[in-house]
Amino acid sequence: MADIARGTGAPPIPVSVLGTGSHVPSLVITNDDVGAEAGVTDEWIVRKTGIHERRYGKGDEATSDLAAAAARAALEDAGVSVADLSLIIVATSTPDSPQPPTATVVADLLQAPSTAAAFDLNSVCSGFVYALTAAASMIAGGGHALVIGADMYSRITDPTDPRTRVLWGDGAGAVVLGPATGRRALTATRLLTHTEGRELIQVPAGGTRLGTTAETLAEGLHYFAMNGRGVKEMVYATLPEALRTFLDDAGVDAAELAHIVPHQANAVMLAELHESLRFPRARMHTTVTEYGNTGAASIPLTLDAAARQGALQPGEKVLLCAFGGGFNFGFALMEW
Incomplete structure (x- = not known):
């Protein structure tokens, strides 16, 4: 378990979210499109997942392209120059390539200064909250950080597998963190890992445990x-x-929460989860019905959508709630 603020009365993390941004590819993929190969219908997909469409990157697009577009939008929203960045973190489990880090490609696309450290973080769908936690700690003494969640699961899902193919879309979301401004303050985070669930989500082959061979390719183990x-x-x-x-440890009553921005795993699942959590005032924000599950991008993409719609008002408490492969959980509290 990792925290950067815990316990009632813990001092606020001295950073604020200065701006948000997001980007999705232009190619719209309908349920009929994915269902044709996966052998399921639009009705089946909507009933099981609540998803109606998703976006796929075109053949010449990579994760770094989506990440850089979201980053530019966040920097513009924040009014921060790329020259002022001291840190760039890209949370992704679908990097451009095993090496170099996708974050260094993004830094190059943005023409970031060499003084801005850039690295990737892989905590699958919890990656953005993990990256947010790391960045807040690293710039607590000053500076600006660009935190991006970006994934392209269209490239690693089996087109014939209805259990996975229908769920996923491509996208990116980003925030700019900087010195506390009195608004949009990040007040607490917590990271948890339940290793007993580590095999629930995986790409079995392509690493050092099970490399790339004709046999692994034939068996579809890279999906x-x-x-x-x-x-x-x-x-x-x-x-x-x-x-x-x-x-409880953060000293916040559930009734104080005005907004929940969860990982966009599945619309049906999120509706059930929202009901079970019994947060009396909190509005749950979703983008999953139109973009599908966008992995590490889903929380920052949805946060940006809520912010740009004017749904988040000053002083309201916002909960970010992530869960994903590992099995990892990440929570973050913001006071907008």
Whole structure:
């Protein structure tokens, strides 16, 4: 368990979210499009997932392209020059390539200064909150950080697998962190890992445990694989209690929450989870119905959508709630 603020009365993290941004590819993929190859119907996909469409990157687009576009939007919203950045973190589990880090490609696309450290962070769908936590700690003494969540799962899902292909879309979201301004303050985070669930979500081949061979390619072991039922059971069994403990330690009553921005895993699952959490005032924000599950991008993309719609008002408490492969959880509290 990792925290950067815990316990009632813990001092606020001295950073604020200065701006938000997001980007999705222009290519719209309907349920009929993915269902044709996966052998399922639009009705089946909507009933199981609540998803109606998603976006896919074109053949010449990579994760870094989506990340850089979201980054530019966040920098513009923040009124911060790329020259002022001291840190760039890209949370992704679908990098451009194993090496170099996708963050260094993004830094090059943005023409960031060499004084801005750039690195990737892989915590799958919890990656953005993990990166946010790391960045807040690293710039607590000053500076500006660009924190990006970006994924292109269209490149690693099996077109014929209805359990995974219908869920995923491509996208990126970003925030700029900087010195506390009195608004949009990041006040607490918590990171948790339940290793007993580490095999629920995986890409079995392509690493050092199981390399690339003709056999692994023939067996489709380079595709993303997920035990959907196991993931749901893990989230339902562990997330509510962990979240209540986090809020208690942060000195925040559930009734104070005005907004929840969760990982956009599945619209049906999120509706059930929202009901079970019983937060009396909190509005749950979603983009999953139109963009699908965008991995590490889903929380910052959805946060940006809510911010640009004017849904978040000054002083309101916002909860970011992530869960993903590992099995990892990440929570963050903001006072907008």
